[in-house]
Amino acid sequence: MSIRIRLLLSYLAMLIIPLVLLAISFAVIVSTVLGDLDSVFKLDTKNKNPIAAIIGEEADIAADIRLRAANDPDSLRDRTQMQGYSDKLQRINMGLIVRLGDQVYYSSPNIDGTDVAEHLPAYGQPQTEHDFRSGWMLDRQYDVTFKDGSKGSYYIFLNVNFLNWFAAKFAKMFLISLLVILVVVNGILTFYVSRSIIRPLRSLKRAAGEMKEGNLAYQIRPESRDEIGELAVAFEEMRIKLKGSIDVQLQYEDNRKDLISNISHDLKSPVAAIRAYVEGIMDGVTDTPEKLDRYIQTIHKKTVQMDRLIDELFLFSKLDLKRLPFHFEEVNLDSFLQDCTEEMQLDVEKRGVKLAYESPLLPHPANVIADREKLKRVFVNVIENAVKYMDKEDGRVWIDMREDGDNYRIVVKDNGQGIAPEALPYIFDRFYRADPARNVDTGGSGLGLAIARHIIEEHGGTIHAASEPGIGTVIMISLRRTDGRQSA
Numbered sequence: 001m002s003i004r005i006r007l008l009l010s011y012l013a014m015l016i017i018p019l020v021l022l023a024i025s026f027a028v029i030v031s032t033v034l035g036d037l038d039s040v041f042k043l044d045t046k047n048k049n050p051i052a053a054i055i056g057e058e059a060d061i062a063a064d065i066r067l068r069a070a071n072d073p074d075s076l077r078d079r080t081q082m083q084g085y086s087d088k089l090q091r092i093n094m095g096l097i098v099r100l101g102d103q104v105y106y107s108s109p110n111i112d113g114t115d116v117a118e119h120l121p122a123y124g125q126p127q128t129e130h131d132f133r134s135g136w137m138l139d140r141q142y143d144v145t146f147k148d149g150s151k152g153s154y155y156i157f158l159n160v161n162f163l164n165w166f167a168a169k170f171a172k173m174f175l176i177s178l179l180v181i182l183v184v185v186n187g188i189l190t191f192y193v194s195r196s197i198i199r200p201l202r203s204l205k206r207a208a209g210e211m212k213e214g215n216l217a218y219q220i221r222p223e224s225r226d227e228i229g230e231l232a233v234a235f236e237e238m239r240i241k242l243k244g245s246i247d248v249q250l251q252y253e254d255n256r257k258d259l260i261s262n263i264s265h266d267l268k269s270p271v272a273a274i275r276a277y278v279e280g281i282m283d284g285v286t287d288t289p290e291k292l293d294r295y296i297q298t299i300h301k302k303t304v305q306m307d308r309l310i311d312e313l314f315l316f317s318k319l320d321l322k323r324l325p326f327h328f329e330e331v332n333l334d335s336f337l338q339d340c341t342e343e344m345q346l347d348v349e350k351r352g353v354k355l356a357y358e359s360p361l362l363p364h365p366a367n368v369i370a371d372r373e374k375l376k377r378v379f380v381n382v383i384e385n386a387v388k389y390m391d392k393e394d395g396r397v398w399i400d401m402r403e404d405g406d407n408y409r410i411v412v413k414d415n416g417q418g419i420a421p422e423a424l425p426y427i428f429d430r431f432y433r434a435d436p437a438r439n440v441d442t443g444g445s446g447l448g449l450a451i452a453r454h455i456i457e458e459h460g461g462t463i464h465a466a467s468e469p470g471i472g473t474v475i476m477i478s479l480r481r482t483d484g485r486q487s488a
């Protein structure tokens with residue numbers, strides 16, 4: 001539930017719940033008032049509604065006066081009758097005044113001593129203002145014409161002083177009930193609404209503190225599905241990405257340290273050899289032309305190794321930083337592989353290995369988008385690697401190309417010594433060499449296949465290896481074709 005809806009429901013609850021509770025309180029107060037009516041009105045209201053009893057008693061008296069005024073008006077001059085009416089009215093906190101002509105003929109004892117008689121309305125002219133300072137209110141007025149033609153009026157009054165007492169007593173109760181209801185309802189609703197907002201905010205604050213201290217493993221769990229829950233999800237996504245970024249940065253740092261270590265190791269060996277041979281020459285160890293020539297040839301070989309290593313390091317660093325420009329164009333892969341094979345064939349055969357490319361019989365050009373120079377470097381590195389680890393007298397390297405769905409798959413296969421299963425997953429990592437001694441004379445720089453993987457990935461392709469020790473190794477390269485044909 002969103003915070004907006006939650007606040008809206010809380011606002012409605014703050015309006016509706018107090019009204020309902022106030023209605024209940026009012027009903028309780030009214031019940032209490034009705035219970036106290038017996039102390040004001042002297043009625044036998046047991047098992048009766050006191051208000052109904054009061055109204056009924058007053059209505060009976062009024063009906064009797066109307067009946068006598070219509071049938072026997074002179075009976076209303078009887079003081080005994082007036083006294084009877086007065087006694088009944090006093091029981092319900094009411095009183096009676098009878099005026100004959102212009103003179104007050106009878107007044108209930110509870111009205112005597114007040115100014116009520118001074119404000120009686122005239123015969124045939126009802127008084128609209130019923131409230132008197134004495135606390136009496138005119139309830140009914142009956143005008144009577146007697147048989148002798150004289151006129152008189154019966155006035156029934158209600159003592160309203162008890163209303164002030166009830167108002168003073170129960171208004172205080174009502175106000176206290178209102179205050180308690182408002183405080184309790186608003187307090188409870190405010191507590192729950194604020195708790196549902198403050199708790200997740202405190203959780204986010206705690207998570208932010210953990211992240212500030214570098215604890216990116218602290219997981220943020222959303223406690224709700226509202227806006228704060230969405231914020232918690234965003235915080236968690238940020239934490240995951242930040243942790244991943246830092247992990248990658250740490251991995252890069254480890255790789256950088258490994259790179260420096262590997263470079264130092266690979267450069268130290270030829271530099272040490274060159275220094276030793278130069279010192280040998282300086283010390284006169286090369287006392288024959290043949291020995292001097294051998295020392296110079298060795299120094300030259302080591303410098304060539306260093307130059308090749310530096311070139312590969314430079315190329316790999318540019319590939320790793322994605323700062324090496326690629327010049328892509330449409331290339332006929334079949335013709336390209338034929339050219340690469342012919343160019344490398346002579347050098348490879350001098351080293352006792354036969355290189356062959358089996359051209360497929362395709363009814364259409366095998367076109368791909370590639371950088372000719374970079375793609376050639378891939379096959380040079382792969383084939384050089386195969387030749388370097390060849391341990392057979394009848395060494396062979398085959399290159400084959402075939403269609404594979406929307407791709408062309410190039411397979412470079414050799415019958416060399418193969419790669420151990422535990423080493424196979426790492427051969428495309430930089431500076432990895434299966435030779436623990438890291439002999440640069442046989443193992444190379446350890447960057448050839450890593451460079452090949454980078455170049456193929458920049459082409460949008462893939463490169464994988466499979467090998468069986470003692471049988472040989474297969475390198476599989478996949479490139480997306482661009483001849484416009486769709487796979488079946």
